[in-house]
Amino acid sequence: MKKLIIGGISAIFLLVANPMNAQEEDQVNFSKEELKFSKVDASPMDLSLYRDKDKAAVARVIYSRPQKRNREIFGKLVPFGEVWRTGANEATELTLYKDMKVADATVKAGTYSLYTIPGEKEWVVILNSKTNTWGAYEYTDKEDKVRINVPVRKAPNTIESLSMTFQEANNGADLLIGWDDSYVKVPFKNVK
Structure with a gap:
C-alpha cells in the first residue's frame, strides 16, 4: 500500500x-518541421453572387482571375474565334439557383460551365452542361445548353484583372465580364 x-x-x-x-x-x-502550403495562385479564384430583392441567391459565378500585366489580351493572349474557358485554370462555373431565361432559352436551375468565343465586335457566350473541367480542353458543343451573341463594349478604364459581377437589370440581372479595355453584358431574365 x-x-x-x-x-x-x-x-x-x-x-x-x-x-x-x-x-x-x-x-x-x-x-x-516546415509547413508546406501552396503559393498564392497567379490567377486567384473569385466569385460573384447575385441576390434578388428578397436576398435570395439567384446566380453565382466562380472563376479564376488572370492579370493583364502589360500584355495584349484579346486577339493575342486570348485568341479571337476560339473557345475560351473565360478565365484561367478550371473552366468558369455558373450556378443558377432558379430557372432563368438567357436570350430566348429557358435554362433550368443547376451548374454549368461558362465558355466564351471572343471576337473583335461580339462574343459568343456558351452555357455548357459539362462541369469540373480544366480549361476548354474537354469542351464539346454537344453539351451546350445555350449560346448567345453579345456585343463587345469599350471599358471606361483599363481592367487589370479579369472581373465578373452581376448588375441588376430589368426583370433580372446582367452578368458583366470585363478585362483589359473591353467588357460584355450577358442578360439573365426571370422566368415568368
Whole structure:
C-alpha cells in the first residue's frame, strides 16, 4: 500500500512539474518541421453572387482571375474565334439557383460551365452542361445548353484583372465580364 501511495504522489509531481499539454507539444513539433502550403495562385479564384430583392441567391459565378500585366489580351493572349474557358485554370462555373431565361432559352436551375468565343465586335457566350473541367480542353458543343451573341463594349478604364459581377437589370440581372479595355453584358431574365 505504501508503494502505491508513493507511486501516485510521484505521478502527480511529474504532471505538476511538466505541465506541457498536447497542444503545446504540437506547436513544438511544428516549429521543428516546415509547413508546406501552396503559393498564392497567379490567377486567384473569385466569385460573384447575385441576390434578388428578397436576398435570395439567384446566380453565382466562380472563376479564376488572370492579370493583364502589360500584355495584349484579346486577339493575342486570348485568341479571337476560339473557345475560351473565360478565365484561367478550371473552366468558369455558373450556378443558377432558379430557372432563368438567357436570350430566348429557358435554362433550368443547376451548374454549368461558362465558355466564351471572343471576337473583335461580339462574343459568343456558351452555357455548357459539362462541369469540373480544366480549361476548354474537354469542351464539346454537344453539351451546350445555350449560346448567345453579345456585343463587345469599350471599358471606361483599363481592367487589370479579369472581373465578373452581376448588375441588376430589368426583370433580372446582367452578368458583366470585363478585362483589359473591353467588357460584355450577358442578360439573365426571370422566368415568368
